[in-house]
Amino acid sequence: KNQVEQSPQSLIILEGKNCTLQCNYTVSPFSNLRWYKQDTGRGPVSLTIMTFSENTKSNGRYTATLDADTKQSSLHITASQLSDSASYICVVSVWDNAGNMLTFGGGTRLMVKP
Amino acid sequence: DAGVTQSPTHLIKTRGQHVTLRCSPISGHKSVSWYQQVLGQGPQFIFQYYEKEERGRGNFPDRFSARQFPNYSSELNVNALLLGDSALYLCASSFNGQLFKQGAFFGQGTRLTVV
Numbered sequence: 090k091n092q093v094e095q096s097p098q099s100l101i102i103l104e105g106k107n108c109t110l111q112c113n114y115t116v117s118p119f120s121n122l123r124w125y126k127q128d129t130g131r132g133p134v135s136l137t138i139m140t141f142s143e144n145t146k147s148n149g150r151y152t153a154t155l156d157a158d159t160k161q162s163s164l165h166i167t168a169s170q171l172s173d174s175a176s177y178i179c180v181v182s183v184w185d186n187a188g189n190m191l192t193f194g195g196g197t198r199l200m201v202k203p
Numbered sequence: 204d205a206g207v208t209q210s211p212t213h214l215i216k217t218r219g220q221h222v223t224l225r226c227s228p229i230s231g232h233k234s235v236s237w238y239q240q241v242l243g244q245g246p247q248f249i250f251q252y253y254e255k256e257e258r259g260r261g262n263f264p265d266r267f268s269a270r271q272f273p274n275y276s277s278e279l280n281v282n283a284l285l286l287g288d289s290a291l292y293l294c295a296s297s298f299n300g301q302l303f304k305q306g307a308f309f310g311q312g313t314r315l316t317v318v
Contacts, residue, residue: 093245125309130291130314131311132207132309132310132311132312133293133309134309135308178245190236190261191236191238191246191248191295191307192248193238193246195244
């Protein structure tokens with residue numbers, strides 16, 4: 090069964106601190122991996138998208154890494170801000186006979202405190 | 204340009220009732236996917252439509268159905284609602300459904316509460 094697992098489930102950090110979120114996947118065949126930010130009650134918004142040949146990609150204070158050999162990805166947030174409080178979801182694209190679909194992790198709920 | 208729009212934003216229904224959720228994709232996008240997100244969990248794939256045809260279906264009962272119209276908007280229908288159907292229903296839009304090449308753009312979701 091294709092799975093995407095994220096850790097930790099929740100995280101509390103102080104404003105200005107850095108943090109790293111983890112994503113492990115067993116999805117196959119792998120197409121690409123994305124990190125989304127989802128504010129409570131809102132739709133997910135894409136932060137980064139990485140193909141299997143990319144090791145790292147940055148978007149402002151967000152840096153995603155990917156190790157396709159170990160099937161692990163991380164999202165590093167630097168100099169956190171209160172507005173970073175949200176759920177961060179790791180999503181892997183699967184190409185199968187039905188077309189393709191996105192497999193979502195359960196998300197990491199980040200709370201940034203002043 | 205308008206993004207992905209979903210309606211209604213919130214909805215309260217009684218068990219056993221039927222509900223219809225609507226989604227308009229980004230202009231020029233021909234594929235719509237539906238996801239169910241239960242509180243505290245990641246979204247689960249329900250359906251994908253491309254050019255008015257069903258391209259993919261997740262592990263959901265037959266009470267869930269959908270369709271796509273000639274203007275590429277879509278409806279998700281759920282019959283005989285159960286308490287467990289309470290969730291945020293997300294619609295994702297993409298140009299041709301090839302999500303592995305493109306980003307999927309999500310609407311703000313419809314929050315369905317079944318009482």
